[in-house]
Amino acid sequence: MSLVPSPSVAPAPSLARPRSTHALALLARFAPLIFLLLLMALFTFLAPRFLSSPNLFNILRQVSIFGIVAVGMTFVILTRGIDLSIGALIALTGLVAAVVAKGGIPGRLELTAGGAPFAWYWAALAAIVVGGVAGALQGVFVARLSVPAFVVTLGGMTIFRGLALIIGNGGPISGFDESFGWWGRGMVGAVPVPVIVFLVVVVIAGFVLHSTRYGRSVYAIGSNPEAARLCGLNVNRTLVSVYALTGLCAGLGGFLLASRLNSAEAVAGNQYELNVIAAVVIGGTSLYGGAGSIAGTVIGTLLIGVLLNGLVILNVSPYVQQLLIGAIIVGAVTFDIFIKKYKR
């Protein structure tokens, strides 16, 4: 039996992908950005003042606080987790910041003799530390005790809201000094301060996630936890840390919100978790873990900000706004799954 010898050259794979699948992959990648630009074009067409620079900065200011928390949430979702407690944590940490800034709770608690106020940085630090500790505690339940993140943070949501109600005793704590208020209401040139804080958080988080060993372990654990463990990664510690990070972000957000409103109360940050999770998911971070980016989260955040702002400008009822956001979350995830299927 003789075999016609075949040349041992491998068939040269043609370098050009067929245009359709290539375009589809590009579309999938840039879909959130394209949708954002389309939405902005639409609002500009319907209400020209949408595109004015005061309004654009207004949008940025509005999204900066939940954007900061969305950055933390990106880490959690990358590990296949979820954190529903952040809205309540924003309220709690805002109150903590307020109490520290006031030197106590008027009539109930004095932190210093005579209730002398602390400087803004002590207030900010207290809020961030409380947020970080609260997040880390939840992380311990998720990582070490393997309680589903959904359950842990659902409980956390109620607990933190309860603590906030206890501290606030049902009412707001308001009236802080200038330097405290600058962080939420101040401007550097034309740029609101919270927007700058948001940008700083984005840049740091983006760098950590893309360029450090820690960031890669977050992706690896979300992609395949068992393989990550067998690669010597400390899965539990990393899991605890992502919840702690989100808590830190919520603490920073709580401080900024109290500063912006010149007031903290237990009902603050209500339903923030909805917008935050929506921003992360719309930005392309996979709820199955292991894929996503901070850049995507920023676009998702802007998308929600633009949508809310545009709807207000167009006088759309807040009830309808909620409906639209929900529809967009489902739409974004459906689109993502559809694209993944089609690409194969």
Added chain:
Amino acid sequence: MTQIGSNAGTVSSGGVTPPEASFLDLETLSKSFFGVTVLDRVSLALTAGKVHALLGENGAGKSTLINLLSGIHKPDGGSLRLDGETVELTGPNDAQKRGISTIHQEFSLFPDLTVSETIFAGRLPVNRFGLVDWRRIARQTTEVMQQLGAEIAPGRRVADLSIAEQQLVEIGRALTLKSRLIIMDEPTASLTPREVDRLKAAVRALTAEGVAILFVSHRLEEVKEIADSFTVLRDGVVVASGDIADATIDDLVRWMVGRELLEEDRHHAASKLGAVVLDVEGLKSRPRSARSASVEGVSFSVRAGEIVGLAGLVGAGRTEIARLIFGADPIGGGSIRLNGEAYRPKGPGDAIAAGVALVPEDRKQQSLFPSLAISENFAAAGGVPAGPLGILRRKAEKGAFQHFRDRLKLRSAGADAPIATLSGGNQQKVVLARWLELKPRLLIVDEPTRGVDIGAKADLHRLLRELAADGVAILLISSDLPEVLALSDRILTLRAGLLTGELAGRDADEESLMRLMTLPKAAA
């Protein structure tokens, strides 16, 4: 016997046409992904009551062909003819309705259902009250399993069955679906020899019923025994096809790899053995659930430059020993010395720091990060140390990967491509590279060539030998006895968590190993 040059890409039937009318004809099927042609004008015919073997290295296009036949993918060109009529499969359900069932490598079973629920999933028969007719289901399940020569109680939970039994259940399901073609993708990959015999019997029972079978396997001895005819694919092109009786195993191997495999030199000289690297004394696992294998106190050592094979049937505790040494499972008793020092890892991190590496048995579940790029998968265990502040050195990682790419003959797109774009063999090379970059002193490889094509297997074997020559201590776990025999300086046999024997590699043969693996110590 048909022989075709792959560059021609056309099939000349060589004058031999099967006398029987074929059930399914594939005519010049083509398929490409992302512009890369995976199948190029492939034609073959499947006949009722006959077993057709589909051979080829990983990446040759076998999986794609299976996916075309089972309706998962649609061909870009060519046609399928069923009983002489051109059809277009619209999806897996359509394929199933037309009588084509596929038993995939990774089973689609529902672990919590019973055997009979699985066999009748989606079409449970009902009695005249519209209630599920459990008695009929149990009876039919028993009948089907008997037809396949298997005794599996219809009420057992699928998760409690062995892989071989699960496979028979899947075949049973295909039978009750009145399938006329059953595609078996690597059915014997993880079976013991006895289970393989049972599968062969089941295949014979199927062909006697007039079912056509497309049998995909890397184990050529089995193919020779089971198949009537064969097709060899290489790089998406049919390079040879014909009656299996006309081809020798050497022919098949040559067609698959497209080059002569070097006669494997069986043992390397044992003179260059160094100091004892691993010394295990009375190692025990912690008692766990009844279903997982346990280690009941084993003692052995591995020297630098030595390859020690660990042979045993599935469930003998081979993988468990590896996991204990690697710190993946808690140690229940006994002691381990590494390079003469006491060693008790609390986790894989400790093991890695001590110079131990483990290539786990299940690539998909335990090694790969599906959403990460090839280079990130390579660097996942930290082989390329990060810079200050834990900042990754991506350039250095890619450089290190490039080095392995040449050394391992890794065929891949760029290092930034997703890991899923690689074939199984190339994925395994990436995993091995991940661990080699850590320069381990003890390398444990668990089923290193499972689901890997012959060419990549030879590459991996060569690499393991080179590593041993460089002084790495290697513990090799494999169900593939020829592999254990080809590579090991020493072979330990394991049964039910205990060592039953030790053979020098050159004295061992499959028979003696099998005896030690299957018999209690006293009888051996």
